[in-house]
Amino acid sequence: MSSAMFSMRASHGTALAPEGSTILCDSMYNKSDFFHKHLLSFKRNHVLSNLAHLSVSQRDRIQCSSLEVESKRTFLKGDKFQLQDVIEGQQFDRDILSAIFEVAREMETIEKKSRGSQLLNGYLMATLFYEPSTRTRLSFESAMKRLGGEVLTTENAREFSSAAKGETLEDTIRTVEGYTDIIVMRHFESGAARRAAMTANIPVINAGDGPGEHPTQALLDVYTIQREIGKLDGIKVGLVGDLANGRTVRSLAYLLAKYNDVKVYFVSPEVVKMKEDIKEYLTSKGVQWEESSDLKEVASKCDVVYQTRIQRERFGERSDLYEEARGKYIVDREVLDVMQKHAVVMHPLPRLDEDTLECIKGLTGRTPWLESVLKSLITVDVDADPRAAYFRQAKNGLYIRMALLKLLLLGW
Amino acid sequence: MSSAMFSMRASHGTALAPEGSTILCDSMYNKSDFFHKHLLSFKRNHVLSNLAHLSVSQRDRIQCSSLEVESKRTFLKGDKFQLQDVIEGQQFDRDILSAIFEVAREMETIEKKSRGSQLLNGYLMATLFYEPSTRTRLSFESAMKRLGGEVLTTENAREFSSAAKGETLEDTIRTVEGYTDIIVMRHFESGAARRAAMTANIPVINAGDGPGEHPTQALLDVYTIQREIGKLDGIKVGLVGDLANGRTVRSLAYLLAKYNDVKVYFVSPEVVKMKEDIKEYLTSKGVQWEESSDLKEVASKCDVVYQTRIQRERFGERSDLYEEARGKYIVDREVLDVMQKHAVVMHPLPRLDEDTLECIKGLTGRTPWLESVLKSLITVDVDADPRAAYFRQAKNGLYIRMALLKLLLLGW
């Protein structure tokens, strides 16, 4: 479902719509009423024509969600609201985030303690990837299998819509939903996940749609901050690197705005500064922010230093600026030395910039030791420090995805 | 086994060869005796040399099937014949089809009611795809996993026979059969599935071999007609679109000839008319057929309107004829309006022709609503009608494949 990510399971006679239940009102991707109207009537027609072939539980769910479209209720713990799809980070408010993080924490226990959980035994997930993203795919597939579920894999979904076998995304979804219980989709087009969720009668998780959203990355970033620092209210976060083009840091800034007394520092080369829309949004939400070009000074004050990659092509002809930027915003031992004891370094990974990689490729007989000497945006000598949180952050992606699969398939 | 798809399990002392037990006599792909003789002696030698390493049940099966080659017995319900391989639609007579459809119906119940069937627990299926066909592969893999079985996947089987790792299909099969219990093979060469089945000591299912056969598609089409209309004897079927080149409609016509009082309408542009061999075959089997260029008139009389894609390249230079054909044979609301209440529209999917796809690709911000406006061979506004059976047809592919896997691995 596009405009109602949550629906109520029929546990209470009346639907509650408490204050602040505006899941989508701060969405960056508001669609016109025209669009929604057509989508919804389309979905309804589709639903009606197919009701005869649905199980009772499926039918209930659909009627329920049709109802929810108008009321736009939010999640209330204890009221057994059902998470239907995961399309964008903005669909979650802080209560839902908090509830998801609790489940993620339970997943940590399951993954570490119990060999062979059977929680999702008998459930089937399809990873429908229109472009390869091995890291994200393996993380989702591991999550499903750690819970006893099974997986259908394709990194070749583009074949569905190839010239020879032309097919709309909608038709592909209606076919694939017949084979599986949940679809995890990676697509090259912004908005593709929403279209898939609109069409599907089973849950859809957006595993990245082009320059659009990558909500599970956003969730795992916030979860990591909570896990590492112990809180989200009152934290100080330094966002470092290419802030203009980074989907990750933009999503993170948006989600942080849901918490109180947050302070954000933007540390970036002039050419790739954080854009105005985010700054205005933060201001409107009462989040303090500051721009700085002094990484060490910021690092000394922050709970989290969130580093991202800097890409040469963003600098166009100005390779001089690029070279300057590369050298200036590196997290190394010197930066670590000024950081507080409880603070952490995060990175969405992979951490190397292209030039460093090119440089390493040219070397023969290279060793981890050698690589640590080479300049990267986080130098390898940082890895040994307990404050280097980026591999734990990647692992948290597993727990977040386990939690979402559990919630989408079994409910709270 | 190539020329005997069925063998008897040792449940009766004597082998029955009742009248009409001529599975292969109406095959479109008769091979010369010379070919068969060599294949069979080859298989026997291979069998003998390997007997020492086979389990008792494997040995029984092979000796049995060697015996069967000569007698060419057919399936007799209650006599516990064993389905060995699925190579071509023509290997099935109406009794076997009926028995398979009963099992498919049971599979519907299993898929809908029981979470996590363990019927094929411990069995392993290899999808050996020499060319990608994501739709077919996912359908087979879902079928196996819905029954509790496991899957080894490759869409990269061409690598086996690449220049660097040159290997005959036979050697590949003899290696892969050591890793798995059943092979589902897609190949680019006609006849490849038969060669694989000849070589393998485990069951082989043909998931399409080039311009050759795609028997599971043929089965699911016939199954869908039975499920939707409730009968196969006495039905009226309109085959629409490119009938000259469509493997699907040709196979369907062949299988329909096994039933009584069937009437077939061919509705196609002049350039891609149904070929004479099929017409002669239908006539020889007492099936009435008629050619027409009036889709609406045919649709008003049929139980099933079976639409297929029309491909531009089939029209060569005559793009004027192509354009005319595209416009003329579209199933839209107007066609639906003349159809009977109980009738259905079927399509092997994907449904879009290339030009429509090109057209859609050029548009930004497209929506399902927009797409429904665009001309396709089945317009999107048809989807909402209960008579639009094509997505249920795709789902039936799952049940047919579940049934075949069950029958090949466990027997009746």
Add this chain to the structure above:
Amino acid sequence: MSSAMFSMRASHGTALAPEGSTILCDSMYNKSDFFHKHLLSFKRNHVLSNLAHLSVSQRDRIQCSSLEVESKRTFLKGDKFQLQDVIEGQQFDRDILSAIFEVAREMETIEKKSRGSQLLNGYLMATLFYEPSTRTRLSFESAMKRLGGEVLTTENAREFSSAAKGETLEDTIRTVEGYTDIIVMRHFESGAARRAAMTANIPVINAGDGPGEHPTQALLDVYTIQREIGKLDGIKVGLVGDLANGRTVRSLAYLLAKYNDVKVYFVSPEVVKMKEDIKEYLTSKGVQWEESSDLKEVASKCDVVYQTRIQRERFGERSDLYEEARGKYIVDREVLDVMQKHAVVMHPLPRLDEDTLECIKGLTGRTPWLESVLKSLITVDVDADPRAAYFRQAKNGLYIRMALLKLLLLGW
């Protein structure tokens, strides 16, 4: 762990270091102390910084293996030494080989008798392939699934280190180890497996690293000789074909040197003779060897004729020598006729040389019979002879891999 493939589990109070416990001293790939020192200190730092996040058993294991680095103990049956990684054939001495072969034999029973072993239920293996090798991948994945384990697959691991997503192997490993319990890696660079094992806190199996090692192939070759001939001491092995470039025959020669009274015959064209290093190594180990150009004479004396492919490019401009070599070293019925009754023909597969494949490709309507007429390095008419062991050899790969997975995940 790079230089200590085995560590002791804490079952005895004292560590035993008996005579001859020199696992790595005859390694072909000795690294400088400098290299080791850096690797080890790196590993230790990494270990320390991550201890907080490891389970108790993981921590024990790491401390244990750090300890083992210095003492270089070997495997002692009954003392519960733990196999940690499989990186190169040379890491195994004959006691370990013998113990692994016993487990492989148990695996044969499991694979043949019990449908659905649950031995590795709840364990997850990642096949991290930087280049496709469908045969090897399917063999490993079948091994894991035959034991009830689950698999994460990628043949697309190169994507991790692509220009766009530049990442060092070390970073990839540290991410992937968070998703799985064991990594099976295929890489295009020699030494990559060792680097991966150094980094990972979970077991790593080398499934081939470029021109480097392919230890599971070496193990299955030796296992096959033992299974087929019944012994390893005192055997006579003829290595035939391209001996200069074949990784397989070189590894096999090395492993055979661990047994007593072995005699090796080298049968090859002059241009691709076995290199001096291996001959010297064999001599130093007391293994008799002899060069010959008379395949029949050698075949009549050997227990094992081990055939390999001859590649045209190795002959450079001398295509005349290539043609001569191709014709001269073919195992056909005539060679079989002179072989002893108990002897076997082995081949790592695939068996065709490129020219034969090219020749076959050009033919239409080819059949196994036709192919048997064509010259290949082992003609198809050999297949029917019980002494043709190459498909059983491929199958033994499954048992060896099942054994290694069991040993690495569960111990002895």
